[in-house]
Amino acid sequence: MDQSQITDRLKARFGERILSTYALCGQEAVTILPADLVEVLTFLRDEPELRFNMLMDVGGVDYLGYGGDGEDEDEVRSHRFEIAYQMFSYDLRHRYRVKVAVKDDSVEVPSLWEIWRGANWMEREVYDMFGIRFTGHPNLRRILNHDDFVGHPLRKDYPITKRQKLSRPIDHLLTDKQEWA
């Protein structure tokens, strides 16, 4: 199905709950609130003409300071984070993107682990990188960074040059004891 038709279907079904729609580079997407996420995605999965049965990717975005030059009024967003869910239908071979607007890290997003097991690690990565928490996730721990890591590195206010101290410094390699003598 054409992506614009999918957008129309979603708008007809969910109406006001679709916050915004956009088409960029030939791809369309809708933005919704976290509370509607499970309902929208299960609608996409169960509707016979849509059948989005694969969750390809979950990726967070931090919009802190986006369009900061103030040239474009539309770019000023009321939410800081977005999570993009890339959907794919194995049966019908079409794609769609659903984005969730997350105001700040106090907002919890429902986990999709119950529906797609693949969401497990992908959501853990979003939590690790952006600090967004997922309710109903079975094991919400850091995945790529170590457990002692402080902060969330893909946030825009995390400087790329920042160093993290190891909890236990590795300084025992050179000793005064003459172990080689």
Next chain:
Amino acid sequence: MNTPKLPAGVEPVAQSEVTETLVVNIGPSHPITHGTLRLQLELDGETILRAGAEIGYLHRGYEKQSETVFYNMVVPYAERMNYCSTIHNASAWCYAVEQLMGIEAPARAQAIRVITSEMARITDHCVCLGANMVDLGALTNFWYLNNVREKMLFLFQELSGARMMTNYPRIGGVVQDLPDGWITKLRQAMEDMQGLVGDVKSLVSNNRIFIDRTQGVCPTTKERALNFGWTGPCLRSTGLSMDLRKDQPYWGYERYDFKVPVYQNGDTMDRLLIRFDEMEESRKIILQALDKLPDGPHLVDDHLVVLPEKDKVYNQMEALINHFKLVMHGVRPPKGEIYSFTESPNGELGFYIISDGSPRAWRVRVRPPCFANYSAFPQMLQGAMVADVAAALGSINIIAGELDR
């Protein structure tokens, strides 16, 4: 049963029914992981009761790094993500940026990308199969397959100057045309490869040890594969046919005649054997692409994207300014976002790029194929034996550089 006669005053020892489970660590640095992965297994004897996987040992902050440099500077990073099929990753990145900018590489560049990325697929499958067979105790195959890989790496070197990290694709095409005599050498390599890969396939596919070690080991069902977001050879080994080169063709893949091999059982054996068939199909694609190789430029004619030729830079003011502007201010895609996907040797490699109109991407999200594949691994191990870990881990071909980014 006869009870042995005990001396007077000695109580018989009660036979305990309680057994203890044993927790074993594999990795992060272990020969079978071929990278840095850590597994923790809870064993009852030799049987795995529970398994857990920890990743991130090779996390280098690829996504964060990509947000701080110009689009063209990401090409080498993209290659270093997957060190088995470097050139495919770089081409996929360039393709994603091209889609974001609404430009298309010339036909010749697209054909060169098809050729090089199929060569990368052969290389990747050779490494996967060869290394996994070493884990299973079959060292001979490794040398045979490494021979094929060596031929490919030699050709990459002729093409770009580097064996693995080619830095050859560019946004808008490829950096230079094919060198003289390269096509002849590639045809010869394809001929040699057919013999070597055929030898290996006949060595293993009827081999009793190989069959015993892999048949029915750690199988995955169709439903579970879809549920976990599996793609690539691993998904196709479960009886599902999904290949982006066929479904949503890019780089002119619709011009070539090839089959998508599908296996039915989804066990370790099928995940390995399917790669032999895919190498054969890649060989066919390469030969067709060489036959149909179009003439014309290898870079798009757009001064906002492509650096001018060197002799023009040295002799013309406009070209010099153009060169300076591109190097200092970079390629600037318009505001927008794209999820671009290609069929990498391991499955769907997705680049989700958000551009704010500046020369640096606002957000680069990579969807590595291994990530989804490996997240199913702990569940696959339940009920398997310890020795199966080696066989199954190699068969899903985890590239730690791509998994951890």
